[in-house]
Structure formats: structure tokens, C-alpha cells
Amino acid sequence: MKPKIFIDGEHGTTGLQIRSRMAGRSDVELLSIPEAERRNAAIREDLLNSADVAILCLPDDASKQAVAMLEGNNKVRIIDTSTAHRIAPDWAYGFAEMDQGQAGRIRDARLVANPGxxxxxxxxxxxxxxxxxxxxxxxxxxxxxxxxxxxxxxxxxxxxxxxxxxxxxxxxxxxxxxxxxxxxxxxxxxxxxxxxxxxxxxxxxxxxxxxxxxxxxxxxxxxxxxxxxxxxxxxxxxxxxxxxxxxxxxxxxxxxxxxxxxxxxxxxxxxxxxxxxxxxxxxxxxxxxxxxxxxxxxxxxxxxxxxxxx
Ligand SMILES: NC(=O)C1=CN([C@@H]2O[C@H](COP(=O)(O)OP(=O)(O)OC[C@H]3O[C@@H](n4cnc5c(N)ncnc54)[C@H](OP(=O)(O)O)[C@@H]3O)[C@@H](O)[C@H]2O)C=CC1
Ligand SMILES: CC(=O)N[C@@H](CCC(=O)OP(=O)(O)O)C(=O)O
Incomplete structure (x- = not known):
């Protein structure tokens, strides 16, 4: 089964560019929310919990809200592009070349904070x-x-x-x-x-x-x-x-x-x-x-x- 990816904030600047970078890829399944429903919390929560990897392309507050929507669901791995978790000790910092071991830490992490x-x-x-x-x-x-x-x-x-x-x-x-x-x-x-x-x-x-x-x-x-x-x-x-x-x-x-x-x-x-x-x-x-x-x-x-x- 292909891994399911949901980009929360897919209609924003960062989300759109992630989508275009993934266009044509057949190794993953993109879950998508219609633009008009982008702030619909119930649909977002459902899609977030259906994903294997959730990529959050939201302002800090909305990112924290999305993480809360996933509380208790340890199956979903998260990449947060906001500033909310970048110095949190339980999140891997998503700069793979920063250290010899960092790519491995990101590979094995459930929670990854994308750098600014x-x-x-x-x-x-x-x-x-x-x-x-x-x-x-x-x-x-x-x-x-x-x-x-x-x-x-x-x-x-x-x-x-x-x-x-x-x-x-x-x-x-x-x-x-x-x-x-x-x-x-x-x-x-x-x-x-x-x-x-x-x-x-x-x-x-x-x-x-x-x-x-x-x-x-x-x-x-x-x-x-x-x-x-x-x-x-x-x-x-x-x-x-x-x-x-x-x-x-x-x-x-x-x-x-x-x-x-x-x-x-x-x-x-x-x-x-x-x-x-x-x-x-x-x-x-x-x-x-x-x-x-x-x-x-x-x-x-x-x-x-x-x-x-x-
Ligand atoms: N742009 C960049 O170069 C970089 C951005 N980032 C980070 O990426 C994240 C996204 O930024 P960016 O793409 O630039 O921002 P945008 O404002 O372009 O996009 C944010 C998207 O999130 C949506 N959104 C906002 N609030 C909510 C909410 N409560 N629930 C659901 N959706 C919501 C917005 O919808 P609506 O249109 O309704 O507002 C919009 O579609 C931010 O945390 C930013 O700091 C990080 C590095 C670089
Ligand atoms: C030009 C401009 O306004 N840039 C943004 C930073 C963009 C960015 O990196 O956002 P993150 O903090 O989520 O990483 C700013 O200075 O707030």
C-alpha cells in the first residue's frame, strides 16, 4: 500500500509548492481537502488521522491545533513547517545535513520540525x-x-x-x-x-x-x-x-x-x-x-x- 500524505494548509504558499514538488509521483497517495473547506476542522481532523505522514503548512497556532487533533494517534507521523516545535526536545529538527546523525534521526522520528x-x-x-x-x-x-x-x-x-x-x-x-x-x-x-x-x-x-x-x-x-x-x-x-x-x-x-x-x-x-x-x-x-x-x-x-x- 502506498503511504498516504496529507498536507494541512495545501492551498497556502508552502503547501502549494510541496504539492507541485510531488506532482507526478506515483509512490505516494496524496489526500486532499477542497480549498473551500481548508479551515473545516472536522474534515481536517479526519484527513489528518487517515494519513501516514501529515505535513503541516499552517501558522503556528493552527499547527498546534493540528497536533492536538492527532493526540493519541501514534501511527501518524508529522512534519511541521511552522515555528511551533523547532526547539521542542521531543521533535527532530529537520535539517538533515546539520550533523552526521541527523538524517538518521529524521528517518526514525515520528515528529519532525522543518527548519525556518x-x-x-x-x-x-x-x-x-x-x-x-x-x-x-x-x-x-x-x-x-x-x-x-x-x-x-x-x-x-x-x-x-x-x-x-x-x-x-x-x-x-x-x-x-x-x-x-x-x-x-x-x-x-x-x-x-x-x-x-x-x-x-x-x-x-x-x-x-x-x-x-x-x-x-x-x-x-x-x-x-x-x-x-x-x-x-x-x-x-x-x-x-x-x-x-x-x-x-x-x-x-x-x-x-x-x-x-x-x-x-x-x-x-x-x-x-x-x-x-x-x-x-x-x-x-x-x-x-x-x-x-x-x-x-x-x-x-x-x-x-x-x-x-x-
Ligand atoms: N513561505 C515561506 O517561505 C516559509 C513558510 N514557512 C512556514 O510555513 C507555514 C505556512 O506558511 P505559508 O505557506 O507561507 O503561509 P500562507 O498564509 O501562504 O498559507 C497558510 C495556509 O494555511 C491556511 N490556514 C490558516 N489558518 C488555518 C486554520 N486555522 N486552519 C486551517 N487552515 C489554516 C491558510 O488559509 P487562508 O487562506 O484561509 O488563510 C493558508 O491556506 C507557516 O508556519 C510559515 O511560517 C516556513 C518556511 C518558509
Ligand atoms: C519574508 C518573511 O516574512 N519571512 C518570514 C519567515 C518565513 C519562514 O521561514 O517562516 P517560518 O518562521 O515558519 O520558518 C518572517 O520573517 O516571518
Whole structure:
């Protein structure tokens, strides 16, 4: 029998992209709710409880409600794309390349929390350096980022695309999260293995999908002997043997004049760069991804496939 998959929130931004990524697959059976019934709790509860894997593409509160609808039903495995369970100890964090054993943990887990888009980039460069002993746990990390506007879901897509929207946004590029209390900070701190919460400054650009996450570091504040080359080598060693996260060779990064935020739009992969000059005092670690690819829907499908391979 084919595994049954129900995407709760299938008519939203993340849900739709999961569906399109799964189009044409004959190895799974998709359970579906009509768009007009998407908020019908009774139908959702029934579909949730009929699934082998439920993928929640809902706001945090609705995700918690969906998990409550599944209480006592240990047969249904859950992938939650919201922020609700990302630092919960009984949920596996759905970033398979984060650690040697993480893909196996996701494969065997009943409850998987899909990472946030920005944290995927930030943790992707921070955690390998923490584990290699290069980045001290109390380093005051700063994360600066720009996202495509689909990161804000249906509401922001309407604000950016529809000139008649009462909250229409005309800006080509704006900062937000100005209180420095963005919902992704706890996740970056926990899975980045940091003692101090990073300063996180996100922004949105007038393009639908794509993301650049930057983590600049002062080399003299890192472990003794750290260099641009040793930082790059630690990332290369960490990501050896998999094909989703690419560490761009130093020679290639050195030749670049610019990094394009939309380069990986539509893809489920991530590129990591170490920028700076050999012998210099600083490095800038850069992650390039699609907020809806490795940042959300692509990662959810990757996690579903891992879980189904158990
Ligand atoms: N967009 C992105 O790049 C990323 C999104 N995520 C996360 O994915 C989740 C979904 O976000 P996104 O797809 O962007 O959001 P959208 O607003 O585009 O989609 C959410 C969907 O959930 C539905 N919904 C809302 N409340 C309920 C409810 N109480 N019961 C049933 N359905 C409900 C919405 O219906 P309605 O149309 O009626 O509001 C909509 O169809 C969020 O937790 C988000 O933080 C994570 C990483 C990246
Ligand atoms: C551009 C934009 O608004 N982005 C969203 C984050 C998108 C995302 O990753 O949502 P999760 O928190 O569920 O992971 C934000 O900053 O709230």
C-alpha cells in the first residue's frame, strides 16, 4: 500500500509548492481537502488521522491545533513547517545535513520540525564551525539576510503584488524585525549551539523566491590559528558525502563580483561561500538558498522521503 500524505494548509504558499514538488509521483497517495473547506476542522481532523505522514503548512497556532487533533494517534507521523516545535526536545529538527546523525534521526522520528528558511542558512554556516571548535560558543554572532517576498506567505504576496491591497508595499527592499525579536532567533541559537542569541536583521526584496543569509566574523575572535582557509576546510569536511549543501571552492568565490539572491530559486539545494582575503582580519560566511526550496517546501519533501525510507 502506498503511504498516504496529507498536507494541512495545501492551498497556502508552502503547501502549494510541496504539492507541485510531488506532482507526478506515483509512490505516494496524496489526500486532499477542497480549498473551500481548508479551515473545516472536522474534515481536517479526519484527513489528518487517515494519513501516514501529515505535513503541516499552517501558522503556528493552527499547527498546534493540528497536533492536538492527532493526540493519541501514534501511527501518524508529522512534519511541521511552522515555528511551533523547532526547539521542542521531543521533535527532530529537520535539517538533515546539520550533523552526521541527523538524517538518521529524521528517518526514525515520528515528529519532525522543518527548519525556518533563515535559520537553514545561518545554522548551515555556524554549526560546523562550532563543532570544529573554531567559533567560540559566546561569540556575538550577527545574521543579516534578504528573502524573497513569498517568505511572508499569501498575505505578503498580496501586499507586494496587488496595487489595490490596502497594505500594498511599493518598496523594492525593506528591513523588518526591527525589535530584534524575530521568531527565528531561538532556533538559530539552539541549533547553532550558541550561548548568546545572535543579532538577526532580516529584509525582503522585490523578488518572489530566493534568499541570502550573511554571517560576518572577526578572525581574531575565533580559535587560535583560524584562517579563511581553515574555516572553509571545516565547512568542506562537514558537508562531505552529500549533494544538497555545496561549499563553493575558495578559488571560485574569489573570482565572483556579486552573489545573486535568486540564483537557486526553484531548487532544493543550498550554496555556502566563505568570502574575504587570504591573511585578512575578517570573513563573511554566506548561504544562498530558495526560501521555499531548502528553506521550506524542498526541505519538507526531503524529510518526508527520509521518513518514508525507514
Ligand atoms: N513561505 C515561506 O517561505 C516559509 C513558510 N514557512 C512556514 O510555513 C507555514 C505556512 O506558511 P505559508 O505557506 O507561507 O503561509 P500562507 O498564509 O501562504 O498559507 C497558510 C495556509 O494555511 C491556511 N490556514 C490558516 N489558518 C488555518 C486554520 N486555522 N486552519 C486551517 N487552515 C489554516 C491558510 O488559509 P487562508 O487562506 O484561509 O488563510 C493558508 O491556506 C507557516 O508556519 C510559515 O511560517 C516556513 C518556511 C518558509
Ligand atoms: C519574508 C518573511 O516574512 N519571512 C518570514 C519567515 C518565513 C519562514 O521561514 O517562516 P517560518 O518562521 O515558519 O520558518 C518572517 O520573517 O516571518
Amino acid at each position: 528558511c533563515y535559520p537553514t542558512g545561518a545554522i548551515g554556516v555556524i554549526r560546523p564551525l562550532r563543532q570544529a571548535g573554531i567559533l567560540p560558543e559566546n561569540y556575538p554572532v550577527t545574521v543579516n539576510a534578504v528573502s524573497g517576498y513569498t517568505g511572508g506567505g499569501k498575505q505578503m504576496i498580496a501586499q507586494m503584488e496587488d496595487p489595490t491591497n490596502p497594505d500594498h508595499i511599493t518598496s523594492p527592499n525593506f528591513l523588518y524585525g526591527l525589535t530584534l525579536k524575530h521568531k527565528h532567533v531561538p532556533e538559530m541559537k539552539t541549533h547553532g549551539l550558541l550561548d548568546r542569541a545572535p543579532i538577526f536583521s532580516p529584509s525582503v526584496g522585490r523578488f518572489p523566491q530566493g534568499m541570502i543569509v550573511q554571517v560576518p566574523l572577526f578572525i581574531d575572535q575565533l580559535a587560535d590559528g583560524a584562517t579563511l582557509e581553515s574555516i572553509h576546510a571545516a565547512l568542506v569536511a562537514h558537508y562531505a558525502g552529500q549533494s544538497i549543501v555545496e561549499v563553493v571552492p575558495l578559488e571560485e568565490s574569489a573570482k565572483l563580483a556579486r552573489v545573486d539572491a535568486v540564483e537557486l530559486a526553484g531548487k532544493g539545494t543550498m550554496k555556502l561561500y566563505v568570502f574575504g582575503s587570504s591573511g585578512g582580519e575578517q570573513v563573511n560566511l554566506v548561504a544562498l538558498l530558495d526560501n521555499l526550496g531548502k528553506g521550506a517546501s524542498g526541505a519538507a519533501v526531503q524529510n518526508m522521503d527520509l521518513m518514508l525510507s525507514a
